[in-house]
Amino acid sequence: MSRLEWLFSRLDRTLSVKVSLYALLGVAAASIASLFSHYVHWAMPFDITPSAIESLLGIIASSMLTVTTFSVNALTSAYSSATSNGTPRATILQEQDRLVQSVLATFIGSFLFSIVALIALKVSAYGPEGRAVLFLVTIAIIVLIVLALIRWIGHLAKLGRVGDTIDRLEKATKGAMTAWMARPYLGGAPLREEVVLPPATGKIEAGDVGYIAFIDTGHIAELCEEKAFEAVLQVLPGAFVYRDSILLRLHGGTSPLDPTLSKQFRNAFVLRTARSFDQDPRFGLITLTEVALRALSPAVNDPGTAIDVIGRQTRLMTLWCTEHPAPADTEPRYPRLHVPPLACGDLYEDAFNLIGRDGAGQIDVALRLLKALEALSRLGPPTARAAAIRQFHLAFARAETTLPTEHERARLCELRDRFTGAA
Incomplete structure (x- = not known):
């Protein structure tokens, strides 16, 4: 991907671009309908009065303004929730949500269509043929609005929730990893x-x-x-x-x-000024870890979310360890450019190190983390296995000195003994 293609891909994910495009389409639809009165003539079986269309357009204009205002307020609340319950770094993924962009663009485009059409009706810009076309376009827009509202209501139910934030982060991180593995070492x-x-x-x-x-x-x-x-x-x-x-x-x-x-x-x-998910798999792992750290903080005290994040980090690292091609199997597209690897030690540290630190005092988090690292220590090249083993011993040492009861420490040692015995 060239720099220009990358800039266009980011532009395509920008809310203002899609909203502006739909707004222009709404204005164009209202304007084109008036041309039929001047250049297209056919015998109309019935006449659609301006008042009939005015009432429909008036309903669309007033309701779309209200719905758009409500939607913006809902988005603001969702972004705030994702920031306070997850991590501020995740809000960029919500802003790039294509469903959100499509729905808002539909609402704003419909609003502008109705305003332009109402103005044109008031100045008698539509003849009988133009009013017929405008009526058909209005009906089509009403159908689009209804479909958008149905999708929007279902989407609002989960937007901004911790689970939705984690889903987005895992998907973005997996996409970055898959893109890197499809073109190892950036080509x-x-x-x-x-x-x-x-x-x-x-x-x-x-x-x-x-x-x-x-x-x-x-x-x-x-x-x-x-x-x-x-x-x-x-x-x-x-x-x-x-x-x-x-x-x-x-x-x-x-x-x-x-x-x-x-x-x-x-x-x-x-x-x-900020990191991007596009070419940076480590950023996704770090952001997922931030969600787990917020969940483990005394103010939140939600070990279940931290355990969920550990499972997703394990899934992502499994993908990386099992599908990343070895350097000897890589056919470079640019042989004159030599690129350092993404170090497995850095990836494992991004994914598990801080969770092991903050979750050391909770037996359920510590056990899940050690089990995940034990499983990952069997996957991938020697460097990946060594990184998983290092994080295992580091997490064990932290938990052993932090857990409050002898019974919990005994469970931890039992898992450690099984791991060292299998190794």
Whole structure:
């Protein structure tokens, strides 16, 4: 995916874009109906009076304004609920909800259609043919409004709830993982210690402070092919960089690294003030962990949600460990670009480390976490298994020193003994 395609994909998920498009369609539908009076003529079997259409349009205009206002208030409450009961990082997924966007766009588009049509009726812009077309369009819009309301009522019942927030986070994280596995190492070649590179030519610095939201590896590869560079990526999406942080190291090349070429390389990196789910599987794991930590806080005290999150993290890590291709099996699309791997140790730490810390004093959370890590220690390459084993022992040590009763500690030791005996 190029930078332009990535920007368009983000634009497509923006609420204002879809609302604006539907609004324009509503205005266009009301305007086009008036053209039939001037350019299309046919014998009408009956005449639709302006007052008949006015009453329908008036109902639509007043009701859609009320429904839109109510919907915006409901969304605000849902976002607030997701922030207070889950994590503020999850609200971006609610804002990108296509059903929410479609419903709001339908309401606003219908409102604008009715307003424009009412104005046109008042100035006698519609003849008999135009009123017939306007009547048919009005009936079609009423049907769309009813369908949107039915979908909206069902969606509002779960919007903003913790379960819905966790579902969205798991889906977004799975999507990021699947995209990474479909194009491992962002399309580049895995960075290996045994790779021999030409002498270093230069480096590309960030020049700003922020998170790496997207890397256009195709653009980097094109520049490398054109100038015969070998490039080594120093950061991955999600990394926080400073002005002098090195983004890319270049080796070889047929021309010097001048300021113009440096700027072209730097343009492949998109910096934002916040992390994005698109190319960053770790961000999804971290955000899920934040939901579990909120649930484990004394103010909430909801270990069930933390256990739910552990199950989802386990499912995601199972996907990663079993389906991620080994470096030797990877066919790079951009052989001149060398990309470091997503370290299994970092993924396991993002998913389980803090849950083990905050859930150490609750036996149900500690046992579920240890069982999940014990199962994951049997999956994946040696690095993944070692990371799971490390998190197992770390979680056990924390729980052993935190659990209040001897009986609970004995249950913990029993599980640890089974694990070490099987190993």
